[in-house]
Amino acid sequence: MTPNTVVHGTFVIERTYGAPPARVFAAFADPAIKRRWFAEGKGSELLEFTMDFRVGGRELGRFRFQGRMEMRNDTVYQDIVADWRIVFAYTMSVEDKRISASLATIELAPTAGGTRLAFTEQSAFFEGADGPKIREEGWRTLLQRLEDDLRSGK
Amino acid sequence: MTPNTVVHGTFVIERTYGAPPARVFAAFADPAIKRRWFAEGKGSELLEFTMDFRVGGRELGRFRFQGRMEMRNDTVYQDIVADWRIVFAYTMSVEDKRISASLATIELAPTAGGTRLAFTEQSAFFEGADGPKIREEGWRTLLQRLEDDLRSGK
Numbered sequence: 001m002t003p004n005t006v007v008h009g010t011f012v013i014e015r016t017y018g019a020p021p022a023r024v025f026a027a028f029a030d031p032a033i034k035r036r037w038f039a040e041g042k043g044s045e046l047l048e049f050t051m052d053f054r055v056g057g058r059e060l061g062r063f064r065f066q067g068r069m070e071m072r073n074d075t076v077y078q079d080i081v082a083d084w085r086i087v088f089a090y091t092m093s094v095e096d097k098r099i100s101a102s103l104a105t106i107e108l109a110p111t112a113g114g115t116r117l118a119f120t121e122q123s124a125f126f127e128g129a130d131g132p133k134i135r136e137e138g139w140r141t142l143l144q145r146l147e148d149d150l151r152s153g154k
Numbered sequence: 155m156t157p158n159t160v161v162h163g164t165f166v167i168e169r170t171y172g173a174p175p176a177r178v179f180a181a182f183a184d185p186a187i188k189r190r191w192f193a194e195g196k197g198s199e200l201l202e203f204t205m206d207f208r209v210g211g212r213e214l215g216r217f218r219f220q221g222r223m224e225m226r227n228d229t230v231y232q233d234i235v236a237d238w239r240i241v242f243a244y245t246m247s248v249e250d251k252r253i254s255a256s257l258a259t260i261e262l263a264p265t266a267g268g269t270r271l272a273f274t275e276q277s278a279f280f281e282g283a284d285g286p287k288i289r290e291e292g293w294r295t296l297l298q299r300l301e302d303d304l305r306s307g308k
Contacts (some may be wrong), residue, residue: 005238006259008274010164036175055252056228074210076230078245078255085160087255087278090286091232093186098209101232102256103167105160105278120162122276124259126233 006082007125009132015143018114019150021083025108027146029053037149038142039063044071049060059088068126092129098153099129118144161279163286169297171266175237179262181300182240183207191303192296193217195256198225209234213242223248239263246283253283273297 017024027033031051034136039049044063047070051059052147059075072093079087086106102123109116125131130138157218171178181187185205193203201224201248205213213229233241240260245252256277263270273293279285284292 006257006261006274008164009160010276076243078243079252079278085280089230089232089255089257098233101243101253101257101259103243103276103278105162105255107160120160120278122162122164122257122278124233124257124274124276126239138300 005127007129007131008118008123009125009135010122010137011136013119013134013136013139015117015119015144015147016111016114017117017147017150020143021108021110021115024115024117024146025083025086027149028106029080029082033149036154037145039040040133041145050152051075053077053080059090070096072096078103094128097128098126101123102135117143157238158166159281161283161285162277163279163289164274164276165286165290166275167273167290167293167297168268169271169273169301170265170268171301171304175262175264175269177304178269178300179237179240181303181306182260183234187303187308191223191299195299205229207231207234213244224250226250232257251282252280254279254289256289264306271297 013118027037034051035049039046039061039090042066047062047067049061055077057077061073065071073090075088075090077088079085088101090103100123102121105120107118123132123135181191184291188205189203193200193215198219201216201218203215209231211231215227217225219225227244229242229244231242233239243257254277256275259274261272277286277289
């Protein structure tokens, strides 16, 4: 018995930030802050960004890359523990074709100088998807953007 | 850097059924059929079962086990390809305490005598959860109940 076309993958990214857990949590929970580091990326035009940060609430991001493809990110929040844990399911679509579904777990813990963040993504990639490696690179870029935003002192 | 309290796990269950993919797919897509093999289990009282089988649609099951604990299952459908794939995110709660969030992928493929089903679950288990082994046993039981239901010819 061989698998169908879905490729499953898991990756973990660990970061430490020089800001307390409450501030790192707020960067995911506050729509104005999250929009800044997560949605308003270089090289892409933000078409739409809405979020309802509560368990069962949804988030939608629509982006256009280099004036061409439209990408869409649909999120549903699965579990939230303030300053400690955020779990969400999300799909990515390119031009209305869903390419993946993922479960992402963000865990925060205080350290002497700030916060340790562990990001775990468990994904199912469909036909024509980016795959685990490119997805992991994408999240590493985002978590660096979060670092830059925390350092900016905004 | 050590992890927080979340335990991540993945398991895959493969089954073959003596019914064509369309009939196995219907057992997941048709609320009356799914209620029969999935929700109305022995040893548990079904308190509520509703499902809206479309991408973004939700399913809710509430059960009471042995007259004691209330368990709750909240699902959001992430991807559906008729007779081929169903992907859903779900959480399990015991007495209103969420114990896990999971991404489940069901893949169907025709075989000479029926259907091969591959069930892949990627889960995050929280404080007080059952964990990957008990979860896998639970799904093996359910997929056997599906077998029994398909054989019953209903």
